[in-house]
Amino acid sequence: xxxxxxxxxxxxxxxxxxxxxxxxxxxxxxxxxxxxxxxxxxxxxxxxxxxxxxxxxxxxxxxxxxxxxxxxxxxxxxxxxxxxxxxxxxxxxxxxxxxxxxxxxxxxxxxxxxxxxxxxxxxxxxxxxxxxxxxxxxxxxxxxxxxxxxxxxxxxxxxxxxxxxxxxxxxxxxxxxxxxxxxxxxxxxxxxxxxxxxxxxxxxxxxxxxxxxxxx
Amino acid sequence: xxxxxxxxxxxxxxxxxxxxxxxxxxxxxxxxxxxxxxxxxxxxxxxxxxxxxxxxxxxxxxxxxxxxxxxxxxxxxxxxxxxxxxxxxxxxxxxxxxxxxxxxxxxxxxxxxxxxxxxxxxxxxxxxxxxxxxxxxxxxxxxxxxxxxxxxxxxxxxxxxxxxxxxxxxxxxxxxxxxxxxxxxxxxxxxxxxxxxxxxxxxxxxxxxxxxxxxxxxxxxxxxxxxxxxxxxxxxxxxxxxxxxxxxxxxxxxxxxxxxxxxxxxxxxxxxxxxxxxxxxxxxxxxxxxxxxxxxxxxxxxxxxxxxxxxxxxxxxxxxxxxxxxxxxxxxxxxxxxxxxxxxxxxxxxxxxxxxxxxxxxxxxxxxxxxxxxxxxxxxxxxxxxxxxxxxxxxxxxxxxxxxxxxxxxxxxxxxxxxxxxxx
Numbered sequence: 001x002x003x004x005x006x007x008x009x010x011x012x013x014x015x016x017x018x019x020x021x022x023x024x025x026x027x028x029x030x031x032x033x034x035x036x037x038x039x040x041x042x043x044x045x046x047x048x049x050x051x052x053x054x055x056x057x058x059x060x061x062x063x064x065x066x067x068x069x070x071x072x073x074x075x076x077x078x079x080x081x082x083x084x085x086x087x088x089x090x091x092x093x094x095x096x097x098x099x100x101x102x103x104x105x106x107x108x109x110x111x112x113x114x115x116x117x118x119x120x121x122x123x124x125x126x127x128x129x130x131x132x133x134x135x136x137x138x139x140x141x142x143x144x145x146x147x148x149x150x151x152x153x154x155x156x157x158x159x160x161x162x163x164x165x166x167x168x169x170x171x172x173x174x175x176x177x178x179x180x181x182x183x184x185x186x187x188x189x190x191x192x193x194x195x196x197x198x199x200x201x202x203x204x205x206x207x208x209x210x211x212x213x214x215x216x
Numbered sequence: 217x218x219x220x221x222x223x224x225x226x227x228x229x230x231x232x233x234x235x236x237x238x239x240x241x242x243x244x245x246x247x248x249x250x251x252x253x254x255x256x257x258x259x260x261x262x263x264x265x266x267x268x269x270x271x272x273x274x275x276x277x278x279x280x281x282x283x284x285x286x287x288x289x290x291x292x293x294x295x296x297x298x299x300x301x302x303x304x305x306x307x308x309x310x311x312x313x314x315x316x317x318x319x320x321x322x323x324x325x326x327x328x329x330x331x332x333x334x335x336x337x338x339x340x341x342x343x344x345x346x347x348x349x350x351x352x353x354x355x356x357x358x359x360x361x362x363x364x365x366x367x368x369x370x371x372x373x374x375x376x377x378x379x380x381x382x383x384x385x386x387x388x389x390x391x392x393x394x395x396x397x398x399x400x401x402x403x404x405x406x407x408x409x410x411x412x413x414x415x416x417x418x419x420x421x422x423x424x425x426x427x428x429x430x431x432x433x434x435x436x437x438x439x440x441x442x443x444x445x446x447x448x449x450x451x452x453x454x455x456x457x458x459x460x461x462x463x464x465x466x467x468x469x470x471x472x473x474x475x476x477x478x479x480x481x482x483x484x485x486x487x488x489x490x491x492x493x494x495x496x497x498x499x500x501x502x503x504x505x506x507x508x509x510x511x512x513x514x515x516x517x518x519x520x521x522x523x524x525x526x527x528x529x530x531x532x533x534x535x536x537x538x539x540x541x542x543x544x545x546x547x548x549x550x551x552x553x554x555x556x557x558x559x560x561x562x563x564x565x566x567x568x569x570x571x572x573x574x575x576x577x578x579x580x581x582x583x584x585x586x587x588x589x590x591x592x593x594x595x596x597x598x599x600x601x602x603x604x605x606x607x608x609x610x611x612x613x614x615x616x617x618x619x620x621x622x623x624x625x626x627x628x629x630x631x632x633x634x635x636x637x638x639x640x
Binding site: 088108110130131133134137138141165168169170171175 | 494526528530531532533563564566568570572579581622625
């Protein structure tokens with residue numbers, strides 16, 4: 001996708017006021033091609049408009065965000081999903097990521113940050129909020145004493161762990177890169193690798209952990 | 217139990233100035249029972265000594281068997297005293313001597329069964345052939361079954377699993393065996409074994425018929441009861457939710473409207489409410505407040521509230537708060553206060569804590585203009601004393617990194633005694 005052309009976005013959230021707010025905050029940074037308020041509507045709009053990015057609320061009438069991803073993704077592998085939610089529950093966060101979302105941000109995010117996150121997701125990278133990074137570190141910790149089925153998927157590398165810790169400390173990708181003396185591209189690669197592990201790892205602890213830990 | 221109101225003989229409760237009328241209800245005593253607690257319950261209700269009531273029952277039993285009939289009627293009709301009415305000392309007594317009322321009941325049950333036999337003989341229903349052993353057995357069986365029902369009731373109140381499913385079933389089985397054996401024996405004394413078998417078969421047939429006729433009706437009633445119970449729980453939940461929303465959300469919304477001109481106050485109110493609501497919705501029940509995670513979150517909440525700056529807390533792992541970690545947490549709190557004071561305009565403060573490899577690390581980061589630690593006068597308490605000094609006195613280490621571009625980050629490290637299971 002060329003730089004000049006803003007990503008085409010669909011906003012899915014059951015509150016019209018919130019959709020309007022996001023639309024206004026994003027401004028010219030993206031091109032909003034559609035809105036939807038529930039699962040059925042979302043699936044229809046996404047399939048009809050074929051957007052680059054879907055901003056997706058985790059909780060929706062008639063199902064949840066994960067449901068939208070599951071129904072759209074097979075038809076449109078090129079559309080990326082970015083979860084946008086007020087929920088801090090690990091179950092929700094991990095659930096929507098494992099369904100295939102490329103990132104998770106909370107609704108308190110500022111307009112410019114959200115625009116940057118949309119662009120990043122449109123480019124195929126992953127977006128982690130500090131909280132999501134914390135969840136991942138927590139979920140993948142204690143691997144030493146848990147049975148590891150797939151060496152490659154069930155463990156985080158030392159570098160990935162470092163990147164996640166900095167994100168959890170509130171560092172932007174650029175700051176992480178500077179701190180670790182690596183390029184932003186490399187940071188993105190690491191985060192994408194973590195996202196892949198999060199989505200594909202079969203560690204049953206991951207799901208159980210998320211269910212056990214209902215909050216922050 | 218000094219606060220427990222005294223029940224006077226006229227049925228009025230006096231707690232001091234305002235006497236309240238209460239309805240005195242007869243309960244069976246669970247705590248003092250020998251068989252079913254009838255005698256003690258009555259004694260308590262009438263205000264006489266329990267042995268008097270017991271003696272009355274015995275005397276009545278020998279005069280025509282009325283004692284047994286009366287006892288049985290009380291047992292069947294009078295409910296057990298619920299725990300909350302039994303007072304705190306009741307629970308204590310039960311806890312102190314759990315076996316107290318378990319040693320005697322066999323004796324009591326036997327007495328009851330003998331009484332029953334006497335009664336039947338009086339009525340001329342006893343089979344010929346002297347003392348009616350089968351009837352005693354039958355009576356024992358019935359009593360055992362009733363006791364099991366009582367115990368089920370009690371364990372429901374106390375919500376304990378101590379009643380032990382297996383034990384209860386064993387007792388039901390014992391009771392049933394006694395009843396069937398007794399019944400068969402009663403019939404058997406009248407005729408041969410064949411008659412007994414026929415009688416049992418006939419009884420079973422009648423039972424099956426009753427079950428067939430009454431079954432759907434009973435099932436319907438049970439279903440209705442369950443629905444009603446569910447509905448009641450639901451409406452209770454609704455009421456609780458309504459109360460909560462009224463006390464918190466509506467209240468805050470009103471305050472927000474009144475403070476509409478002051479954006480900072482509005483943000484603070486909204487954040488406070490959000491946090492309260494979140495805790496109410498997602499907080500795990502029974503989380504230990506003496507560990508790192510809740511402690512840090514509480515500090516962050518306090519600072520957020522008093523300075524109106526959002527603070528995002530992320531915690532990985534958890535550890536019990538000991539003296540050293542406590543000092544470290546206080547230092548972290550001070551760092552949050554500094555960040556909120558000097559960098560509150562520049563976006564949220566990020567707090568990250570991690571438990572790993574026998575140490576706790578806490579990072580407090582803001583995006584403010586930064587400052588030069590060396591240029592801070594050494595007599596200024598803030599960073600030097602309350603953050604760095606406090607952590608180092610606790611055997612930890614503190615670093616401050618600050619620059620104009622990337623803000624300030626305070627890093628605290630302190631060893632923890634026992635690394636708690638890091639998987640949170």
